[in-house]
Amino acid sequence: MSALGRVRQWNAFSQVWHLFDAKWQNPFQSAAVITKYLMGKHKPFYHPFANCGDVVVVINSRHIALLGDEWKKRVYFHHTGYPGGASWTLAWELHEKSPTMILEKAVYSSMKGNLQRRHTMKRLIIYPDDIIPEDIHTNISSQIKQLRKVPKVLESDEVNNFPRIFKLPVDYVPS
Amino acid sequence: MVFQTAALFIRSRGPDAFWRKRRIFKLSAHFTGRKRNCYSIAVRYVHRALAYATQSRKLKKEDMANLWTTRVAAGCEEHGLPYPLFKDGLEKSNILLNRKVLADLAIWEPYSFKALTQIAWTKLREEDDPELNEVQETPPSNVITRGLLDK
Numbered sequence: 217m218s219a220l221g222r223v224r225q226w227n228a229f230s231q232v233w234h235l236f237d238a239k240w241q242n243p244f245q246s247a248a249v250i251t252k253y254l255m256g257k258h259k260p261f262y263h264p265f266a267n268c269g270d271v272v273v274v275i276n277s278r279h280i281a282l283l284g285d286e287w288k289k290r291v292y293f294h295h296t297g298y299p300g301g302a303s304w305t306l307a308w309e310l311h312e313k314s315p316t317m318i319l320e321k322a323v324y325s326s327m328k329g330n331l332q333r334r335h336t337m338k339r340l341i342i343y344p345d346d347i348i349p350e351d352i353h354t355n356i357s358s359q360i361k362q363l364r365k366v367p368k369v370l371e372s373d374e375v376n377n378f379p380r381i382f383k384l385p386v387d388y389v390p391s
Numbered sequence: 392m393v394f395q396t397a398a399l400f401i402r403s404r405g406p407d408a409f410w411r412k413r414r415i416f417k418l419s420a421h422f423t424g425r426k427r428n429c430y431s432i433a434v435r436y437v438h439r440a441l442a443y444a445t446q447s448r449k450l451k452k453e454d455m456a457n458l459w460t461t462r463v464a465a466g467c468e469e470h471g472l473p474y475p476l477f478k479d480g481l482e483k484s485n486i487l488l489n490r491k492v493l494a495d496l497a498i499w500e501p502y503s504f505k506a507l508t509q510i511a512w513t514k515l516r517e518e519d520d521p522e523l524n525e526v527q528e529t530p531p532s533n534v535i536t537r538g539l540l541d542k
Contacts, residue, residue: 260466260497
């Protein structure tokens with residue numbers, strides 16, 4: 217193999233570290249995209265038995281967005297194995313306990329249940345905020361595009377300083 | 392001796408039990424435990440294995456087709472074109488390659504495959520495909536077709 221071919225092979229088969237910003241993203245739709253990168257399904261030489269998956273580092277998992285009233289309605293089930301050990305946790309309760317767990321569970325359940333799944337999950341690193349340890353940060357060389365744009369949130373002084381057409385009196389009560 | 396059905400063939404009793412059993416034991420040679428050497432157990436597992444083999448001849452073809460789809464989809468999404476559009480564009484350009492060949496091209500001939508995505512993309516642009524509006528990547532500029540020049 218020529219030197220160029222060898223380098224090309226190294227590039228093709230090297231494990232790439234991707235960054236995914238979960239801010240204002242739907243975790244269940246994001247999970248499908250993250251799974252694709254974790255399993256290596258974005259590479260044309262993908263094979264289920266080959267170890268061709270990449271590493272995905274997810275940041276801002278604390279700021280994910282659930283649709284509608286899903287925070288109140290979505291329930292996570294857990295059973296300790298003992299009688300009466302069943303417990304149901306609402307999504308907002310789970311998110312308060314662990315801000316990474318909803319995304320982790322979403323990715324886990326978006327993959328088929330086989331022996332490979334737990335090994336694939338080891339390549340997923342989730343951080344609740346945008347602070348990444350230095351040793352992880354140095355490896356990242358690619359970014360996965362967000363599924364939807366982060367909407368702009370107006371600051372309070374931005375709202376107050378917005379030009380007004382007229383000013384309502386202080387004691388005004390809408391009738 | 393002519394067997395009208397497979398069931399009769401299985402039920403057939405040869406003149407020599409040794410050879411009849413040997414036929415089964417040859418098929419159970421790679422099993423482990425008693426299903427390898429005890430005839431009455433071996434014959435059940437051999438029948439089951441043969442049934443699995445029959446089903447799997449079809450499944451193997453489906454699995455390979457799914458794998459090719461995944462590979463081709465990965466290949467064309469690398470260049471920014473979703474798989475359904477890629478397939479559509481190729482068909483409209485009268486490039487009649489099947490998924491197996493496309494998957495091979497995506498792996499071994501990445502530059503040829505890139506050219507195919509560009510041709511498919513340009514053909515869809517030429518026909519003003521409405522689904523192309525949802526693609527956010529920039530279309531290729533290096534393919535010129537007669538239809539595009541007329542516009």
